[in-house]
Amino acid sequence: MPKVYIDGTSIEVENGTTILEACEKIGVEIPTLCYLKHLNPAGSCRLCLVEVKGSRLLQTACTTPCAEGMEVTTMNQNIYNARKLVLELLLANHDDGCFSCPNNGKCDFARYCMDYDIEKSPFPRNKEFPPVDESGEFFTYDASKCILCRRCVRTCAELQCNNTYTLKGRGHETMVGLPFNQLFKTSNCVSCGNCVSVCPTGALSTKSGKKYRDWEIKKTQTTCPYCGVGCQIELHTKGNKVVGVEPLDGPANNNLLCVKGKFAYEFINHKDRLTKPMMRKGGKGSPLEEVSWDEAMSHIAEKMLAIKAESGPDSLAGFASARVTNEANYIFMKMMRAAVGTNNVDHCARLCHASTVAGLATTLGSGAMTNSISEVVDSDVILVSGSNTTETHPVIGAKMRQALLRGAKLIVAEPREIDLAKQAEIFLQIRPGTNVAFFNGMMNVVIEEDLLDKEYVENRTEGFEELKTLISEYTPEKVAEICNINAEDLRKAARLYAKAEKASIFYSMGVTQHSTGTAGVMCTSNLALLCGKIGKYGCGVNPLRGQNNVQGACDVGCLPGDYTAYQKVVNPDARAKFEKAWGVSLPDKPGLTITETIGAIESGDIRCLYVMGENPMLSDPDINHVEHALKKCEFLVVQDIFLTETAELADVVLPAGSYAETDGTFTNTERRVQLVCKAIEPVGDSREDWDIINELMDRLGYKNNFSSSSDILDELAGTSPSYGGYSFERLKKEQPQWPCPNKDHPGTPVLHIGKFSRGERAIFKPSPYIPAAELPDEEYPFVLTTGRVLYQYHTRTMTGKSEGLTNIMGTSFIEINPTDAGKLGIANSDKVKVASRRGEVTVEAHVTDKVAEGILFMPFHYKDGPANKLTNNVIDPIAKIPEYKVCAARLEKF
Amino acid sequence: MTENISNCCTDRTVLDKIAAVARNWKGRKDMLIEVLLQAQKLADNAITEDVAEVIAKEMSIPLSTVCNAVSFYAMFSTEKRGKYIIRMCKSAPCHVKGAEDVIKAFEKVLGISCGETTSDGLFTLETCECIGVCDRAPAVMINDEVYGPITPEEVINIITNYRQRREEA
Secondary structure (H helix, E strand, O other): OOOOEOOEEEEEEOOOOEHHHHHHHOOOOOOOOOOOOOOOOOOOOOOEEEEOOOOOOOEEEOEOOOOOEEEOOOOOOOHHHHHHHHHHHHHOOOOOHHHHOOOOOHHHHHHHHHHOOOOOOOOOOOOOOOOEEOOOEEEEEOOOHOOOOOOOHHHHHHHHOOOEEEEEOOOOEEEEEEEOOOOHHOOOOOOOOHHHHHOOOOEEEEEHHHHHOOOHHHHEEEOOOOOOOOOEEEEEEEEEEEEEEEEOOOOOOOOOHHHHHHHHHOOOOOOOOOOOOOOOOOOOOOOEOOOOOOHHHHHHHHHHHHHHHHHEEEEHHOOOOOOHHHHHHHHHHHHHHHHHOOOEEEEOOHOOOHHHHHHHHHHHOOOOOOHHHHHHHOOOEEEEEOHHHHHHHHHHHHHHHHHHHOOOOOEEEEEEOOHHHHHHOEEEOOOOOHHHHHHHHHHHHHHHHHOHHHHHHHHHHHOOOHHHHHHHHHHHHHHHHHOOOOOHHHHHHHHHHHHHHOEEEOHHHHHHHOOHHHHHHHHHHEEEHOOOOOOOOOOOOEEOOOOHHHHHHHHHOEEOEEEEHHOOOHHOOOOOHHHHHOOOOOOOOOOHHHHHHHHEEEEEHHHHHHHHHHHHHOOOOOOHHHHHHHHEEEEEEEOOOOOOOHHEEEEEEEEOOHHHOOOOEEOOOOEEEEEEOOOOOOOOOOOOOOHHHHHHHHHHOOOOOOHHHHHHHHHHHHOOHHHHOOHHHHHOOOOOOOOOOOOOOOOOOOOOOOOOOOOOOOOOOOOOOOOOOOOOOOOOEEEEEEEOOOOOOOOOHHHHHOHHHHHHHHHEEEEEEEHHHHHHHOOOOOOEEEEOOOEEEEEEEEEEEEOOOOOEEOOOOOOOOOHHHOOOOOEEOOOOOOOOOOOOEEEEEE | OOOOOOOOOOOHHHHHHHHHHHHOOOHHHHHHHHHHHHHHOOOOOOOOOOHHEEEEHHHHHHHHHHHHHHHHHOOOOOOOOEEEEEEEEOOHHHOOOHHHHHHHHHHHHHOOOOOOOOOOEEEEEEEEEOOOOOOHHOOOOEEOEEOOOOOHHHHHHHHHHHHHHHHHH
16 A cells, blocks of 8 residues: 655555545646546646656656556646646647537536637647548547547447447548548447446547537436446536536446437427326217316226125236336335235336346245346356347446456357457357257256366255256257257367356346246256256346336335335235235235236226336237227226337326436336436326325325325335335435345345355256247248347337437348348338237348247347237246247248 | 438459458458458558448458558558559658659659649559658668659659569559
């Protein structure tokens, strides 16, 4: 720990601390244009020059490490002159149209020029600049405002790992730009905008940023509403309008964002937002008409109470939402259980990670990511299966690539040649639906070649003999045939994973959305346990949750068999606890899942469905069937921010406030609870979700004592062991990961250290490979698999409102291998008709090597050409998750 | 969205040859300059965008890194150049010994200005920094061959030689 003196003040710092960092610690500001916390120091702007006693020349504070006894002077005439000269040289080639610059008011360069008394550069301009690149959807690049700090180049290369920018030329001709004559539109740019966020001048600026000045806006720290990464963001609002988003240094994102988080905020103030409650006054078939809150609420309460009285509480069901806050979900679940008296509450986690919750809870005792997002950067080997991480969880994808830059090795087992596959040490292009065979094959090699962690298996697991017996059948040759891969590659992958000191598994829907989803999930934990890779830093089994608060919605009990924190409704002790806390008696039978509810509506067992913030009309499998059921539903209430496809069928529609209009918490995929803060007032007459449910509960005859969502979190913390330590007050300062049982507990970044959640030992649950329920045949010769794209999100209720995203990727498509396309006479961009046993859609063909022969891929986001008209609603027997990832299909030119 | 559509079109067989060279050095960023030099010889003395893309893909190096190197070093060009590149040294010793006059002679014989390529695609005339043969100043390099000391009068013979070589080939 060297001790240094900065302007006479002594400070002890960690080894390797730079002078700039030491100055930051004691509050001495050093001007810099190129330094950024998460980048390797470059020392390129030469503005942070300081005097170090004994050095002949001035030193750059950002690159010089502190040494014992160092005496640093941060300002004197010499330093002032040197810095001023640097600024004057930069200013010579800097466009001085500050008046119209979007960065006006927040420009670091302008501020430093002011600090160093510079109005004009004494040096002549000696550089010509290319025209402004306005080809991108969201931001522009004006080289004449660039001061060559290279923050954008380095952020793109070192953090986003996309390498879009390059430095062109040398000497005074050096310029930041894109390779050759590329424009953003023709380059590999993914529009994440992280370069824009770090640009100290107006060279890179958002297109929307030209319409407001920094001093006009209010800034609110909150959590991104898209995927499960839980990026911390700052919402910029002007009046009651959101005008921009900046990344914050959150524990999960470290100043990074993706295109959706950074730019897709147009939906918040969109003209299509629901602003008034609506009702079909003339009954089914009549149009939705605007009504007052009072009229809507009393109608809902009346109907719900009447149906309950006639057919019992189990004739009502509710779908909670992975999009809304923990507090709204908690109160929704409480309404269904305490005020209605049924356990019929579920949400779309059923459709994505129900198999994770069921599978990992069985083998390990907890159905969530075992480790933290930030650890991936330190992993030695990363195994990705069933996750197109760079598109679905872009910031985690970027962190995986950061790990690769540090020398980590990547194994990708995926049906498609996703972007990550290009950087993989081993890429195994497995057939969709063969994950179980793949993992069994990995384990076979590990056992055959004696690569298992014997001590770990002996001391911390049970069921090994059973596993060994089953696994022995899955020789690499056999698995290679099932998965259509190379046996030697499988062996290499198994060795690489097993021998690594820190190896992590990441998976997502590609593993879970199968009729054997739970078995697939258990296989991931079998492999990790076998190699002793659970309960350790940089390792683990990491299911990536797809939505901002899908983890939270599960945690707070929006599951038919669970109260908060996975306390079972069938457990009499848990039930007694909630009966006492809520002062009512509670049903002891688990309720219906989403998939079962749809069936129960058709059979007439469910008469009333309350949907909060979900869109089953696009998201559920076999939507023809869903539509039929929802149309049949006697009383359908939808509470949402837009008139979704589902809301269009509703009897009553309630306008809810978006995430920007509410206070609460989201729990991200790594179990981290983070605050959501109100940036604007609910638009129109919309109201916060929790507030709507709170009033409805009152009308249903159950009185809560909540005056804010903070009160709800307090009640949640009081009844849920793993959430015991959370309160709004604490979350403002720190965001611990659950389990966090009390207010002094620091949270749990790595689960299962020393002991598993389920007890002393984890259990192996071996599963045989069972083929997907529907395999290709003569009539339907292709395997169709579905997934997401970077530029859209779920059913597009939010991203569909972004003009830029629509321009980039606004219509549905199907990917087909060139050989298959050739046989069918299909060219790229041709319209094709795709059919399965359940329906048919017409979409555009993308002919690409990304998919293997015999395989088709479709994104599921789109209303025109909805993939879920085709998908199979056969479900996993344990988790009841549908098999979205495999169905048989045929296709022909339209 | 991110598919690159190259607006330059190098011959497919040339690209294949370059790919074969680059493939030997997958992941070897340190070999990039060497690969670029070889590629340039195969592709009309230029690293055009499509050539760079092939190299980037085969070596698993970002295109931006390839572009960075190509634009930094003077011996690389992104524009197609002649079969023979004439590099006249313009450093002090050669300058003192009359390099300027030699350049003028080249310009006159070839009918182009410094920096241009002859219409038959045979010669490109450039200047360069010291080539390390000051004892032979003024010196000129034509592809890998060094000439010097060279007088303005000799230029026509040298050029004729190259033209003949071309015809024989």
